[in-house]
C-alpha cells in the first residue's frame with residue numbers, strides 16, 4: 604500500500620503536532636506515513652502578524668501542495684486557517700481539542716496577579732492586547748513574533764517579564780513547565796479553533812477506502828468539530844480574520860453546545876459580548892447531520908455537503924447558533940470594532 608504523505612509547516616511546533624497526530628493515525632489505520640515539510644509565507648516573513656493580516660499566511664502553500672498531489676493530507680493549527688472554503692479541498696477530521704486557554708509564561712514563576720505594575724509583556728495578537736488592556740492598563744505591551752522557543756527566550760534572557768502563548772502549543776512542545784498562569788475562558792476567550800488541529804485533504808480522498816478500517820474517523824472528535832465549527836462560524840459571520848480582536852469559545856458539555864464571544868473595540872471600555880447555547884438533544888435531526896459530517900468528506904462550509912437525507916431539519920446546529928450570536932454582536936456595535 605502506498606505511503607500516505609502528510610504535509611506540515613516546518614516549524615518545530617507544526618512538526619511536533621503533525622508527528623503526534625500521525626502516530627495516532629498510524630496506530631489506528633495500520634498505514635505508513637511520511638512527513639513532508641512545506642515552507643509557508645508566514646514562516647518566511649517576520650513582519651508583525653497584524654501587518655501580515657493573518658489571512659492564510661500559514662496555509663496557502665500547504666493547500667497548494669495538496670492540490671498538486673504532493674501530499675495526501677495536511678495538518679493545520681485550526682486557528683491559523685482562514686474560514687473561507689478552499690476549493691477542491693475539505694476538512695476531513697478534527698482530533699480532540701487540547702487546552703484552548705492562553706498561558707502566561709512569566710519570570711520567577713509570577714502569576715498574572717503578581718506581575719508588578721508596568722511589567723513588560725510580549726504579545727503581537729490584537730485580541731490578547733485588547734484583553735490585557737482591559738484588566739491591566741498599567742502593563743507595557745511589546746509586539747513580538749517568532750516561534751515558541753524564541754518567545755520564551757525573551758523571558759528567559761530577561762528582556763521581558765512575561766509572554767502570552769497558547770497552552771496547547773506549549774504542551775505539544777513539552778514546554779508546560781514554563782507556564783506560570785492560565786487565563787479563564789469566560790473572561791479571556793481565545794482565537795476560534797485555538798488548541799485544535801484541522802486535517803485537510805483533496806475532496807474525495809478518503810483514507811477509509813484504502814485502510815478498510817475506520818481511518819480518519821478514529822482521530823475525529825464530534826464534540827470538537829461542533830465546537831470549532833460554531834467558533835469559526837462566528838468569526839466568518841463577523842467577517843473577521845484570525846488577527847481580529849475577537850475571542851470566541853465553544854464547548855459541548857452534557858450534550859449542550861455553548862458558545863460565547865467577545866469583540867473588542869479600540870478604547871478599553873468598548874466591547875460587544877454574547878453567549879448562546881443549545882441542547883443538541885432537542886435538535887436531534889441537526890445532530891444527526893453532525894454525526895453524518897464526521898466521516899471523510901465534509902466541506903469547509905457550515906453544512907455537511909453529503910448525505911443530505913440525513914439532514915432532516917436542514918440546519919446544522921453550530922452554524923445556526925453562530926449566526927444568532929453574530930446578530931447579537933452586530934446589534935452591540937461589533938461591526939465598528941472590526942477594521943482590517
Ligand SMILES: NCc1[nH]cc(CCC(=O)O)c1CC(=O)O
Pocket residue numbers: 680681682683767768769770771772773796797798799800
Ligand atoms: N499563531 C501561531 C500559533 N498557531 C497555533 C498556536 C498554538 C497551538 C494552537 O492553538 O493550536 C500558535 C502559537 C500561539 O498562539 O501560542
